[in-house]
Amino acid sequence: MNAFLSLVNRNNKVFRRDKTQVFFSLLSVIIVVALYAIFLQKMQIDRLEQIAMATPEMVTMVNEWLVAGLLSMIAVTSTLAAFGIAVKDIETKATADFLTAPVSRSTIQFSYVANAFLIGLVFSFTALIGCEIFIVATGGNLLGFAEFAKVFAILLLSVSLASVFNLFLVLFVRTQNSFSTLGTLVGTVLGFLCGVYVPVGVLPGFAQNLVMYFPISHTTVLLREAFMQNSFATVFDSVPAADVEAYKLNYGVVYDINGHLLSSSMSIIIILVTIVVLSVLSIMIFKKKNK
């Protein structure tokens, strides 16, 4: 246990002191914020004005939509960046040095996962605080206690999923070069697969399915629902139910799979099942690799 904690602590220090690594893990998030400031926010409000009255609450609601997407992305990019240490240790043979001490390969591997989880939590909660400041500063309200608890729980789930998801990906990576390619790929694809760069409704049919079957995008859906709940009531006060549903489907606040609206609990189940499946697969691949 002592050895494990020491390894996690070491991984954490190594990550924190690599400032460029920290910056690059936030790059795709910075891109989202920039895209949003340039045109995404305006585009959404223009659309919304066609079905509802333009109010300050509408801006808040759109901001909340962004914040939800951003938080689900940050969990993935930060945990992935944290796994960079694992790849580097293999490539530089630092792993061999650790193995001359009485620790097992799985302890070492698990220390990377634990570190990624911790880094993911720290980044997610720091981002949450930043997002709340942004929402309040632009005229919105702080999350209530119940919503906050909900967001907190979703973030835990989201960071767990992201840690396991990235662990799985990193098992196929041997060099730092391919790792940075993976980072670019994930950073780019993620924004689309979570419906953050472009709303789901705008995508062609097959791409919409891709998004809806992508487990991580379910954390985005859950977060949107949690963040936007209160704003819906005020913004869509006198808007026909059909228009509201159309908006929700278009902007990925709720998913429609084969004509069925997906409930939050269904999304949670999808996330949990993915975590279990990817964990089992990762353990199997890890064992096979180190036979």
Next chain:
Amino acid sequence: MTIAIQVKNLRKQYGEHEAVKGISFEVKKGELLAFLGANGAGKSTTIEILCTLLKKTSGTVNINGFTLDAKNDNADIRKSIGVVFQQSLLDERLTVYENIMHRGKTYGLTKTELTANYQFVSTYLHLEDIEKKKYGTLSGGQKRRADIARALIHKPQILFLDEPTTGLDPQTRQFVWQAIKKLQQETNMTIFLTTHYMEEAAVAHHVIVLKKGQIVAQGTPDALKTTYAYDQMTLVFQNEKDGEKWLLENELTYTEKQGIYTIKVDSTLHALTLLKKAEPLLVSFEVIKGTMDDVFIHIMEDGGAA
């Protein structure tokens, strides 16, 4: 004297290729063993197997009374060995102190034990001036000191050093080498060293030469020198024809290159008696003492007497 490392018929197969072909040897406790061999001879493979990093194909290995790959024994082996790798493997952004303490904790030592051990290695390797510096900012020699300190933090009984002085400037090499020697003498630690520098092998208690996965020669440096190295003398004659005639008259076998004749001599005194006779014919001469380099080169050339 007790045995620290015992290897019997060790083999390692990579697919079709056999990297280590059934080697056997022993290292006594407190001994400094030099493990020599050209690149690809199987040195690193052997060292990795002994350090539990690589699975052997067959054979038995006993380290400090523990049997390699026997149930639970590998952890005990790891506790009793320290390894200095060819490359520098500590974390660049961590200070020397942080690096050593983090890795020390993976041995399950208590905080007091760890602090005491740190004091011990710090005095041996003079870490005071570098312990607060980031490892990545250190010079090659400073890094090596930190690497060795890391390998010693749990006070192992056996220290493995895989080409510890390769790539260092002569002065630093000297320093690192002194530290290793001092450690060996004062703590009676068993040291298993692979090296390319023959002058380092010359001060070992025992030398093993590996070629293509097999031990081709072993013994004390003196014994090896007696068998494989000989003193040589080069001669340059005023007239090559007279010179060759003289060599034949004295029944000396020679090799000739660009007018320089090389002959084997039994000793420097033997050279002197020959020189006295040849003096009128000579332009210049040189007597070359046999070294560990010759041992290595000769073994590699003729394959040695296994």
